[in-house]
Amino acid sequence: xxxxxxxxxxxxxxxxxxxxxxxxxxxxxxxxxxxxxxxxxxxxxxxxxxxxxxxxxxxxxxxxxxxxxxxxxxxxxxxxxxxxxxxxxxxxxxxxxxxxxxxxxxxxxxxxxxxxxxxxxxxxxxxxxxxxxxxxxxxxxxxxxxxxxxxxxxxxxxxxxxxxxxxxxxxxxxxxxxxxxxxxxxxxxxxxxxxxxxxxxxxxxxxxxxxxxxxxxxxxxxxxxxxxxxxxxxxxxxxxxxxxxxxxxxxxxxxxxxxxxxxxxxxxxxxxxxxxxxxxxxxxxxxxxxxxxxxxxxxxxxxxxxxxxxxxxxxxxxxxxxxxxxxxxxxx
Amino acid sequence: xxxxxxxxxxxxxxxxxxxxxxxxxxxxxxxxxxxxxxxxxxxxxxxxxxxxxxxxxxxxxxxxxxxxxxxxxxxxxxxxxxxxxxxxxxxxxxxxxxxxxxxxxxxxxxxxxxxxxxxxxxxxxxxxxxxxxxxxxxxxxxxxxxxxxxxxxxxxxxxxxxxxxxxxxxxxxxxxxxxxxxxxxxxxxxxxxxxxxxxxxxxxxxxxxxxxxxxxxxxxxxxxxxxxxxxxxxxxxxxxxxxxxxxxxxxxxxxxxxxxxxxx
Numbered sequence: 001x002x003x004x005x006x007x008x009x010x011x012x013x014x015x016x017x018x019x020x021x022x023x024x025x026x027x028x029x030x031x032x033x034x035x036x037x038x039x040x041x042x043x044x045x046x047x048x049x050x051x052x053x054x055x056x057x058x059x060x061x062x063x064x065x066x067x068x069x070x071x072x073x074x075x076x077x078x079x080x081x082x083x084x085x086x087x088x089x090x091x092x093x094x095x096x097x098x099x100x101x102x103x104x105x106x107x108x109x110x111x112x113x114x115x116x117x118x119x120x121x122x123x124x125x126x127x128x129x130x131x132x133x134x135x136x137x138x139x140x141x142x143x144x145x146x147x148x149x150x151x152x153x154x155x156x157x158x159x160x161x162x163x164x165x166x167x168x169x170x171x172x173x174x175x176x177x178x179x180x181x182x183x184x185x186x187x188x189x190x191x192x193x194x195x196x197x198x199x200x201x202x203x204x205x206x207x208x209x210x211x212x213x214x215x216x217x218x219x220x221x222x223x224x225x226x227x228x229x230x231x232x233x234x235x236x237x238x239x240x241x242x243x244x245x246x247x248x249x250x251x252x253x254x255x256x257x258x259x260x261x262x263x264x265x266x267x268x269x270x271x272x273x274x275x276x277x278x279x280x281x282x283x284x285x286x287x288x289x290x291x292x293x294x295x296x297x298x299x300x301x302x303x304x305x306x307x308x309x310x311x312x313x314x315x316x317x318x319x320x321x322x323x324x325x326x327x328x329x330x331x332x
Numbered sequence: 333x334x335x336x337x338x339x340x341x342x343x344x345x346x347x348x349x350x351x352x353x354x355x356x357x358x359x360x361x362x363x364x365x366x367x368x369x370x371x372x373x374x375x376x377x378x379x380x381x382x383x384x385x386x387x388x389x390x391x392x393x394x395x396x397x398x399x400x401x402x403x404x405x406x407x408x409x410x411x412x413x414x415x416x417x418x419x420x421x422x423x424x425x426x427x428x429x430x431x432x433x434x435x436x437x438x439x440x441x442x443x444x445x446x447x448x449x450x451x452x453x454x455x456x457x458x459x460x461x462x463x464x465x466x467x468x469x470x471x472x473x474x475x476x477x478x479x480x481x482x483x484x485x486x487x488x489x490x491x492x493x494x495x496x497x498x499x500x501x502x503x504x505x506x507x508x509x510x511x512x513x514x515x516x517x518x519x520x521x522x523x524x525x526x527x528x529x530x531x532x533x534x535x536x537x538x539x540x541x542x543x544x545x546x547x548x549x550x551x552x553x554x555x556x557x558x559x560x561x562x563x564x565x566x567x568x569x570x571x572x573x574x575x576x577x578x579x580x581x582x583x584x585x586x587x588x589x590x591x592x593x594x595x596x
Contacts, residue, residue, distance in 0.1 A: 232437045
């Protein structure tokens, strides 16, 4: 049995069979009760404070208004989905009717174009952040390994990394935008330019933490293991595969998690700044819209951004646990 | 002129330090025959490990050189297998996979997959680790890890086994047990072994010759003691043996009278 799977059930089970009741109650209070208490305290303070803040767009949204806006956004998305389904149905019927009249008629299929719903924007941001992150990792991990293995390569690359690391990727955004529109010229583009702009901005900010941490992880290979590799006459590639990679995985994942965390924050800002579709644009549009619902909707977006960021980080931890040999790595 | 299996001729080494070069070894001369068991003994810091690392090819001697079967040694290689002090197993591989890494490397072209598997299992059985060969190093005891380290070295079928205080970190009972295993294996396979130790009993019990080193810096070989006891040796029978105790006191006298370590 996998103890991880059952750890959650264990205290309940022990409570039922009456083993160490006091200890189990303490455990449950700590693992479930305290987080709920913290959440409740936050909701109460939020409600209390928000009722005292009056803006030009009305009262600052409390938990209740925020929840109502979330429901409204879900309803809008459902309505849009219905509209889309209805559009395709009408189109099909129309084409079928014309085909019946005239067998030579070539049916024309048009895509449904409607404004993106809130959930479309979430999806769009997720796809963008993951593409930029994966691409950056594919570039950064090999560079980190080479730099970590060779002190010469480290000496050559380190100044560049130190200079580019502190640059906010948003400073790159105008350059990225201009370069993409100048270089990516195609009649039938596979990706739209806004997507590429956001993705390259994410990519630029994901490179540095991954490179630096991978290189640091490679440096944790002990002299003992290097000696083993030398005595065995392992080839460079086998050495990297069998010794360097497993050894550097914990640090590598630290870098990847930092990268993904920064990437998610940067992406939202980039979407706001460049009006590229995604959650950032949603926030900005609502702000410009300035209706009495806007602040509530922005609050929904804020919470969703937080939850998505949290889920992304947990996802990385899960992957780390799958690929790392050291299964004792703590979930933090 | 008869050629020895392994020959160290006027070996010396200097390490660069910020305060100028540090001379660790000077004028080390030693000839070792096939199948001999040699112990290197001396106080800590006397350069025992440096000698071993030079033979392994991990360090380059600044003067003199090492010949193995008439060929100069200047880089590490699997024909000079090393058993490291702290086992140096890869923690992410099981005992089997650790040995497999060595076997795959040495018998890449000469053994089929089935032969390799058989050879790995044979070597793990030799060190009595066949029951736990699919466990990872963090799941087995220190003595078992060292056994796997020895199996990995044996599986390379080396010309010479270099052992750097292989039992130093183990408790007395486990150590005795592993010493007996090692004696048995060495008798069966007739390996040439150079072992570093600080344990006088271990040196006398296992060795054909004990090489005693002077204190550093600029350490060198002080005396070589030939241990003329018949094999197989039994630690209980030898405990009261006058010849054994004579050898023992010879080594002790060298270490604690002639080369008394001056503590600063």
